[in-house]
Amino acid sequence: MAKKKKKAKEKSKKKAVVKKAVKKKKTAKRKRPTARAKPKPRKKNKGGGQTKYQESFPDRALTYAEVGQFAHSRLAKKFKVSIPTIKNWIDNHSKFADAVEEGKKIAVEAVDSTYYEQALGLVKVKKGYLPPNERACNKILTANREEYKNKQEVNVESQSLVDIIAKVGIGKKRKKK
Numbered sequence: 558m559a560k561k562k563k564k565a566k567e568k569s570k571k572k573a574v575v576k577k578a579v580k581k582k583k584t585a586k587r588k589r590p591t592a593r594a595k596p597k598p599r600k601k602n603k604g605g606g607q608t609k610y611q612e613s614f615p616d617r618a619l620t621y622a623e624v625g626q627f628a629h630s631r632l633a634k635k636f637k638v639s640i641p642t643i644k645n646w647i648d649n650h651s652k653f654a655d656a657v658e659e660g661k662k663i664a665v666e667a668v669d670s671t672y673y674e675q676a677l678g679l680v681k682v683k684k685g686y687l688p689p690n691e692r693a694c695n696k697i698l699t700a701n702r703e704e705y706k707n708k709q710e711v712n713v714e715s716q717s718l719v720d721i722i723a724k725v726g727i728g729k730k731r732k733k734k
Contacts, residue, residue, distance in 0.1 A: 573644070580647070601704075609636075609638055609642070610646055610650060610653075614636065614646070614650075614653055615652040615655070616656070617635070617636075617654035617655045618632060618653055618656040618657050618660065619656040619657075619658065619659055619660045620660070621635050621659045622656070622657050622660020622661055622663070622664060623663045623664055623667075624664070625664050627657055627660055627661045627664060629643045629644060632657070669697070672693040672696050672697050673686070673693075673697060675689070675690040675693035676689055676690060676693040676694040676697055677689060678694075
């Protein structure tokens with residue numbers, strides 16, 4: 558029993574020590590927050606940074622566009638700028654815009670002439686010529702002539718919706734065979 562009493566006294570002493578430590582922490586002076594420094598006023602943006610555009614860019618744009626690099630994303634990669642920057646250059650610099658358009662025309666003409674050669678069978682290989690290409694013929698015809706286009710125009714001005722449905726045959730039941 559004597560051992561139990563000793564252990565109980567030791568525990569109570571430990572609790573008392575812990576309570577004193579807690580009281581000291583509570584009664585310790587709290588630090589007041591320091592006054593914050595006033596924020597510095599920000600400088601107003603006066604129109605962005607210096608432009609990367611140079612007078613030699615129209616020539617480069619023409620060269621890139623001639624070889625099929627006329628998309629804004631491709632030009633942006635070539636000039637190491639963003640796509641909106643390319644759009645701004647096209648809007649603000651007429652020489653640059655003209656060079657991109659001219660390069661597009663040259664690239665499209667080159668593709669058309671290649672299709673034309675393929676359509677007629679004029680492509681030369683080691684053993685002779687390739688036979689005419691049907692896809693190339695379709696491409697040339699649909700690009701240049703209205704009667705070969707893959708579009709249908711429907712004039713619906715004077716007809717009522719009921720008449721159109723009757724002609725097309727929507728809603729009719731099919732007979733079982």
